[in-house]
Amino acid sequence: MRRYLLKRLVTTILVLLLSMVxxxxxxxxxxxxxxxxxxxxxxxxxxxxxxxxxxxxxxxPMVQVGLFIWKILHGSFGTDVFTGxxxxxxxGSALPHTIILAFSSLGLAVLLGIPxxxxxxxxxxxxxxxxxxxxSISFITIPSYVGGLFLLLIFAVQLRVMPxxxxxxxxxxxxxxxHLILPAVxxxxxxxxxxxxxxxxxxxxxxxxxxxxxALAAGIPLRKVVYKYALKNALIPTVAVLGVGLGNLxxxxxxxxxxxxxxxMGTLIYNAIQSRNYPIVRAGVLVVACLFIAANLLADLAxxxxxxxxxxxxxxx
Amino acid sequence: xxxxxxxxxxxxxxxxxxxxxxxxxxxPLGALGFFIVFMFLIAVIFAPxxxxxxxxxxxxxxxxxxxxxxxxxGTDHLGRDLLSRIIYGSRIALIAAVxxxxxxxxxxxxxxxxxxxxGGIVDDIIVIVLDTIKAFPAVILALAILALLGPSLVNEILxxxxxxxxxxxxxxxxxxxxxxxxxxxxxxxxxxAPSRRIVLRHILPNxxxxxxxLAAMDLPVVITFEAGLSFLGLxxxxxxxxxxxxxxxxxxxxxxxxxxxxxxxxxxxxTTLGFTLFGETLRDVLDPRLIGTRRA
Numbered sequence: 128m129r130r131y132l133l134k135r136l137v138t139t140i141l142v143l144l145l146s147m148v149x150x151x152x153x154x155x156x157x158x159x160x161x162x163x164x165x166x167x168x169x170x171x172x173x174x175x176x177x178x179x180x181x182x183x184x185x186x187x188p189m190v191q192v193g194l195f196i197w198k199i200l201h202g203s204f205g206t207d208v209f210t211g212x213x214x215x216x217x218x219g220s221a222l223p224h225t226i227i228l229a230f231s232s233l234g235l236a237v238l239l240g241i242p243x244x245x246x247x248x249x250x251x252x253x254x255x256x257x258x259x260x261x262x263s264i265s266f267i268t269i270p271s272y273v274g275g276l277f278l279l280l281i282f283a284v285q286l287r288v289m290p291x292x293x294x295x296x297x298x299x300x301x302x303x304x305x306h307l308i309l310p311a312v313x314x315x316x317x318x319x320x321x322x323x324x325x326x327x328x329x330x331x332x333x334x335x336x337x338x339x340x341x342a343l344a345a346g347i348p349l350r351k352v353v354y355k356y357a358l359k360n361a362l363i364p365t366v367a368v369l370g371v372g373l374g375n376l377x378x379x380x381x382x383x384x385x386x387x388x389x390x391x392m393g394t395l396i397y398n399a400i401q402s403r404n405y406p407i408v409r410a411g412v413l414v415v416a417c418l419f420i421a422a423n424l425l426a427d428l429a430x431x432x433x434x435x436x437x438x439x440x441x442x443x444x
Numbered sequence: 445x446x447x448x449x450x451x452x453x454x455x456x457x458x459x460x461x462x463x464x465x466x467x468x469x470x471x472p473l474g475a476l477g478f479f480i481v482f483m484f485l486i487a488v489i490f491a492p493x494x495x496x497x498x499x500x501x502x503x504x505x506x507x508x509x510x511x512x513x514x515x516x517x518g519t520d521h522l523g524r525d526l527l528s529r530i531i532y533g534s535r536i537a538l539i540a541a542v543x544x545x546x547x548x549x550x551x552x553x554x555x556x557x558x559x560x561x562x563g564g565i566v567d568d569i570i571v572i573v574l575d576t577i578k579a580f581p582a583v584i585l586a587l588a589i590l591a592l593l594g595p596s597l598v599n600e601i602l603x604x605x606x607x608x609x610x611x612x613x614x615x616x617x618x619x620x621x622x623x624x625x626x627x628x629x630x631x632x633x634x635x636x637a638p639s640r641r642i643v644l645r646h647i648l649p650n651x652x653x654x655x656x657x658l659a660a661m662d663l664p665v666v667i668t669f670e671a672g673l674s675f676l677g678l679x680x681x682x683x684x685x686x687x688x689x690x691x692x693x694x695x696x697x698x699x700x701x702x703x704x705x706x707x708x709x710x711x712x713x714x715t716t717l718g719f720t721l722f723g724e725t726l727r728d729v730l731d732p733r734l735i736g737t738r739r740a
Contacts, residue, residue, distance in 0.1 A: 268716035273709040378581030400591040
């Protein structure tokens with residue numbers, strides 16, 4: 128167990144380092160000079176030289192990589208060329224909105240997807256199960272941007288019952304929540320379908336186990352067997368998926384944030400791309416990747432902890 | 445006289461099972477999926493015949509119209525016929541999806557074979573590199589690279605291919621590990637066959653079937669991903685009618701007309717649903733491990 132944990136941690140650190148190297152060197156695939164592209168055609172040579180030196184582009188690539196990692200380890204992403212504000216401040220004001228959005232969607236998906244999956248599994252092959260199956264597959268195939276556009280069109284433009292843009296006023300909780308509903312639903316749709324299917328499959332498997340049959344034979348009511356004994360084991364694979372899910376939600380958040388004009392990491396990165404503000408793109412992408420890596424690591428560790436059976440396999444593998 | 449007993453490879457077994465189409469069609473969801481995929485392919489092949497107008501022909505006086513007899517699905521902000529644009533959009537969907545999945549498949553197979561067969565340090569390095577690619581949510585990775593390379597169909601295909609490589613490499617690697625244990629591989633090795641021959645003649649054909657199924661299942665995912673990148677303005681450029689571009693232009697005029705978003709969105713959902721239903725039914729029918737449990 129300890130060896131597995133150690134190996135997992137070492138790989139995670141290596142992946143983090145490699146991601147930073149990748150992002151530090153990525154700037155060199157730009158045709159031409161990154162500082163010149165950033166500043167536009169009317170920039171003076173002096174300004175270009177200044178920004179080049181701020182971005183460390185005037186140093187050899189290996190030094191660039193080293194400096195990039197060194198600065199990040201010291202908590203600095205540099206300053207924004209246009210506003211002069213520290214990039215970490217820009218990220219600090221965008222990140223909470225994205226995290227709230229991602230967790231709300233995940234919560235919504237769990238609250239709807241798991242009961243639907245349990246219901247399907249306890250009524251296998253009934254007509255309701257078949258209808259739910261079709262619905263879950265349809266939900267899975269609705270991309271977040273199509274879901275977002277449809278919700279925006281119906282509830283904000285046609286019915287005008289929901290706000291269309293912005294995150295609302297963070298100090299006014301009901302207003303903030305009202306602005307969160309449509310984006311969170313748009314992002315959750317896919318995962319409701321996905322979790323429903325996953326839980327149905329693993330629940331059906333668990334319900335076939337001997338200990339469940341024994342519990343039923345002993346006269347314990349079905350409801351109690353399902354929710355107290357079966358669900359606990361059926362949810363283990365879900366935990367592993369939730370880590371990946373959180374990462375995908377951060378990706379899907381880009382679309383949803385743009386459609387609903389919400390502040391967040393997605394709009395930050397997207398707007399930075401539009402203005403070719405490469406230092407912000409790089410910092411934003413790195414932060415999202417770090418969160419994704421952390422979510423995966425946590426899910427993986429939780430999974431190993433919850434299901435003692437897989438530890439041996441992993442140690443041998 | 446020489447007797448040669450050749451083990452039937454999984455590809456041959458796979459091909460023998462082509463009649464599975466009948467079996468797929470017997471299932472309601474499989475038949476629905478097949479029908480949708482079939483209609484999609486008809487749209488791709490016969491786009492010039494089916495489309496009532498030139499997809500790029502502007503007709504400003506009749507812009508932003510709803511469905512009518514002249515324009516069955518209505519028109520966009522430049523008066524272009526939405527039906528024609530959606531029909532031609534199917535071509536872009538396929539032109540983007542097939543090459544990117546192929547790049548991912550070929551790249552993944554090569555890396556997976558190297559990692560799985562050579563093992564050791566090579567395996568470790570490949571696994572770490574793959575984990576690093578996977579450390580970025582696909583959209584974010586695509587954004588970061590396309591921001592630098594600039595938006596175009598070719599760049600988009602390359603980026604999607606790159607983002608999807610780890611999935612195929614992982615499956616290939618796992619399959620190679622299990623195929624290596626087979627007796628016929630042992631036998632071939634003990635006869636002194638070179639690694640290249642073992643990998644290409646014996647291992648690859650035996651692991652191809654699950655990879656091809658995976659590729660088929662990835663097509664709809666990649667189609668929606670491409671449309672998403674085009675929606676963000678990072679894929680094909682207007683006036684090329686990618687479904688994502690129709691959505692993004694519809695988004696700009698969402699207060700004037702609901703139709704571009706409605707039709708392009710529904711087309712995307714139905715196409716993806718069709719491919720998914722067809723792919724999943726096909727997998728259920730083809731996957732021998734599920735035989736016997738299928739009718740349970």
